[in-house]
Amino acid sequence: MAVSLAHQMLFYTVTEDAFITYRYALNLAEGRGLVFNPGERVEGYSNFLWTVVVAIPQAIAGRGIMAVSIALGMACTVGCVVLAYLLTNRIVASAGSKSRAEVGRFGLLAAALTAVAGSLAAYASSGMESSLFTLLVLATCFAVFTDHHFTAGVLAALGTMTRPDGALVAVVVLGSLLAGRGDRVSRPRPVVLYTAGVLVLAVPWTVWRLLYYGHLLPNTLAAKSGGALGWQLSEGLKYFADFGLAHHGLLLVAVAGATVLALHGKAGPAASSKPARHAVWLLFTIAVAYTLFVVYVGGDYMAAWRFFAPVPPLLATATASATGIVLAGRATDRQDLEVRPTHQDAHRGLPLVTATLCLMSLLISVMAPRMAPLIHTGGRYTAALAEIGDWFHARLEPGTVISTVANGAISYNAGPEIVVVDALGLTDEHIGRQGTKDNPIHVAGHISNDWEYVVNERRPSLVIVTGRGYATSQPCAVDARYAGAFRHWVENGSYRTATFRRDGQQNWVVVYLRSDRFPDLRAALDGDPRFTYVPCPGQ
Structure with missing residues (x-):
């Protein structure tokens, strides 16, 4: 958590686009409606929940929009670190690991990698919604894994109300519930509860938007879409290539973690860890689907790969959990982790791997031209x-x-x-x-x-x-x-x-x-x- 706060302060800057949200929030708080220009009902924002939340201090105290947006963004970023830790611990523990210290090592790996995720830290104090959106995505996954399916649906709806991209996450989660957790035949109850949780917020919000603005999709999406697909994909691939070059360490480790988990899944001892592995594949799937979506829309012009902010925390949590599942499964197979040197070496190597990846990420934040300098x-x-x-x-x-x-x-x-x-x-x-x-x-x-x-x-x-x-x-x-x-x-x-x-x-x-x-x-x-x-x- 301390590393996360220090990393955020490295970037501490309010971005230009945040002031669009601030103007909407100001008009809302002062009674002119959720509009940019009084009398013109145009949905020129794509972060409804964030806009409403940052308007609250202005409505109550007559000031504080910017200060609250900065504080809330930084708090949400620290929340992502904590949630990555908790979710990884839950997943690894459910895979058969009995040692609290052993489980905690993997949670710390996920937390550390989330704390040094440059794109997330860069927009913590930006006044924008990236941190809240990432927190809601992780919280949705946590609720799904802990069988709080209605809550997961509500969180998925809140994510969509924070960014339209949240609809993609909601669909991926629904698909995972339809597929079942792997330990039993898929049952309708989780799907019904999750869908009800989504609809209880999404329906009234959508009806209000149609009545207030007259359109199903925000004006921002209409303004940004309709260009040449070839150019859009070309820009998106460049965007991903730049991001991948700067984050190649995390991406390589994530690919390795997914590969090992897939191979380990074919072994007999992994049967008891099917729910845990299902949760990890959900995290990986959201990260991949979200990446493909960002490439499709052409990326973004802003520094530090803003659109990719949720991806490193998702990959960090999935990779740390996958590593824990594999080691826990092998240890359970032998029933004696303490006398098996290879597993002792694997656990002892985690701090070195974590420190190396963290150092690489922090150096990128400081030195990469598209990060802190830009x-x-x-x-x-x-x-x-x-x-x-x-x-x-x-x-x-x-x-x-x-x-x-x-x-x-x-x-x-x-x-x-x-x-x-x-x-x-x-x-x-x-x-x-x-x-x-x-x-x-x-x-x-x-x-x-x-x-x-x-x-x-x-x-x-x-x-x-x-x-x-x-x-x-x-x-x-x-x-x-x-x-x-x-x-x-x-x-x-x-x-x-x-x-x-x-x-x-x-x-x-x-x-x-x-x-x-x-x-x-x-x-x-x-x-x-x-x-x-x-x-x-x-x-």
């Missing part, structure tokens, strides 16, 4: 975007419509009085569901756009297209990624470029102001002492 770079971008949002909040009139492609920190800090149009459609229903799917910025999950609609129907007074906050030089040209989509509106005179220098530093931000409002908007923005208007050459 997380902290993203944190700097987010801080800059938040400052720009504060600037808009202070200087723009309530009701002003703006458009942005980085729809988190700017939107939340600008405040709910500023109407924000997400040019990539995550929180805009028209763009998300009817926009063009041509992937203008070549980033997985950001493929929807419709600039004609943005400019001519939403008519934002201000457009900002940066996702990185400040530039280091005066940015007088339209961002090349949007040149074909937005430069036209600048060149035909609908919008004019306005560049501002941050507080005398060489940090710049460019905004595009609607031409008919250029003088008053420029003057309003220039009135903030933190930002100084500097015309581009020729203006």
